[in-house]
Amino acid sequence: MALQMLISGLLLGGMYALIASGFSIVNGVMKLFNFSHGAFVMLGAYVTFWSTVKLGINPILSIPISMILMFAIGYIVQKYIINLIVKAPTYMTLILTFGLNMLLVNIALVLWTGDVRSTPMPLAGMRLNLYGASIPVIRLIAFIISILVTIILNLMMGKTSFGRSINAARMDLDAAKLVGVNISNTYALTFGIGTALAGCAGSLIAMVGAISPSMASLYSIKAFAICILGGSGSMMGPLVGGIIIGLLETFGVAVLGAGYQEAVSFSVLLILLIFRPKGIFGKELY
Numbered sequence: 001m002a003l004q005m006l007i008s009g010l011l012l013g014g015m016y017a018l019i020a021s022g023f024s025i026v027n028g029v030m031k032l033f034n035f036s037h038g039a040f041v042m043l044g045a046y047v048t049f050w051s052t053v054k055l056g057i058n059p060i061l062s063i064p065i066s067m068i069l070m071f072a073i074g075y076i077v078q079k080y081i082i083n084l085i086v087k088a089p090t091y092m093t094l095i096l097t098f099g100l101n102m103l104l105v106n107i108a109l110v111l112w113t114g115d116v117r118s119t120p121m122p123l124a125g126m127r128l129n130l131y132g133a134s135i136p137v138i139r140l141i142a143f144i145i146s147i148l149v150t151i152i153l154n155l156m157m158g159k160t161s162f163g164r165s166i167n168a169a170r171m172d173l174d175a176a177k178l179v180g181v182n183i184s185n186t187y188a189l190t191f192g193i194g195t196a197l198a199g200c201a202g203s204l205i206a207m208v209g210a211i212s213p214s215m216a217s218l219y220s221i222k223a224f225a226i227c228i229l230g231g232s233g234s235m236m237g238p239l240v241g242g243i244i245i246g247l248l249e250t251f252g253v254a255v256l257g258a259g260y261q262e263a264v265s266f267s268v269l270l271i272l273l274i275f276r277p278k279g280i281f282g283k284e285l286y
Contacts, residue, residue, distance in 0.1 A: 004133040005250050011135075013246020014143040014150075015204055019219055020226035020238035021150050022197030027227060029170045029190045030086060035097040036077075038220030039104035040070050040195040044202025045211040046112065049119045059119055059207045063145070066199040074195025079188040086187060101216055108213035119206045142204040149200055150239055153193075166190050218262075225269045231280050240280055244268075 023037045044066040051062040077100070085092050126137040157163040168176035169186050177183060201219075205211060226245050230237025245265045252264030 003131060005254050006247070007130070007133050007135055009247035009250035010243065011139045011143045011246070012250060013243035014146040015201060015208075015242070016222065016226055016246050017150055017239045017242030018146040018197060018204070019201040020223045020230065020242050021153055022194035022201070023223035024227045024230070024238045025153070025166070025197075026191055026194040029166055030187055031090075032082070032086065032093050033090070033097070033224060034191075034194065035094060035220045035224070036100040036104065037097075037194070037198055037223050038216040038218065039101045039108075040074065040198035041202040041205065041219045042108060042211070042213060042216040043073070043104065044070055044199030045206040045215070046108065046202075047199065048203040048206040049117055049211060052119050059121060059203070060141070060145075063200055063203045066203040067196040070199030070202075071192040071196035074198075075188050075192035077195075078191035079184070082191065083184065083187060101220055105213045105216045108216075112213065114212055114214065116210045116212045118210045121207060136208075139208050142208050145204060146201070147239075149197065153197065154236075162186070162189055166193075222265065225265055228269060229272055229280065237280060 019037075019041060022040075023034060026032055026034045026037075047066040047069055048059050048062040051057040051065060052059050057065075081100070082093070082096065085096055121138055123137045123141075128135040128137060128140065157167055165176070165181045165186050166189065168179070168181055169183060169190075173183065176186075202211075205215070222245075226238055226241040228241075229244060230239070230241030245268070248264050248268055249261050253261050256264070
């Protein structure tokens with residue numbers, strides 16, 4: 001039983017880490033809490049669902065499509081909407097991104113209704129057994145993809161020129177400007193990467209569970225919670241925070257029941273904000 005919960009928690013935490021990575025990179029560079037992040041997760045999920053149902057594309061092969069589409073949308077949204085108030089007080093950016101989240105959710109409701117849908121998966125019934133624990137193959141594949149994408153993101157930040165530009169803007173904006181970094185373009189790239197990660201996470205969620213427009217707000221708040229837990233703007237924080245939240249929710253459900261899954265993670269967030277507001281790896285909140 002304990003091994004089963006541990007495995008389930010790790011599989012869930014890997015997906016949470018990917019969701020939070022996109023949120024964290026935007027927050028770290030732009031000092032922006034992007035509460036439209038969950039809407040891009042939701043859109044990524046629908047890209048995979050409709051690609052599978054209407055076009056017959058394998059759900060795994062739809063992930064690059066989802067990431068490219070979400071990157072393009074995110075780049076345009078930042079460059080022509082969010083960039084207009086990126087230097088405004090925090091509450092203004094919160095209002096804008098929250099409003100954007102509501103707009104995208106309502107567009108999804110008009111286009112696809114509020115029906116809960118699930119993506120047909122070729123390997124849906126397959127499971128692996130490990131010392132008595134049952135591991136769904138689809139969830140294992142989603143976990144591996146989540147961790148790989150998160151690791152690739154971290155490598156990209158240190159090994160590529162635009163990754164170094166993003167890091168420079170994250171560490172010292174004024175110094176980045178002095179060495180010739182195009183801040184406007186860097187912000188748009190950063191937001192695009194964040195939304196691409198959200199799209200990838202949405203595709204994986206569509207592979208392993210049910211989707212609906214209402215999922216957007218939940219994942220925005222959960223990404224925020226994991227980001228704060230791991231450390232605001234930290235690259236390692238989302239991975240560690242996501243795994244911790246996944247484990248806590250899994251064990252919490254086993255002890256308290258399924259109705260308390262969200263309460264467990266947000267209770268941990270509340271306790272952390274009281275005793276260590278900077279998170280595990282991050283700096284003090286601003």
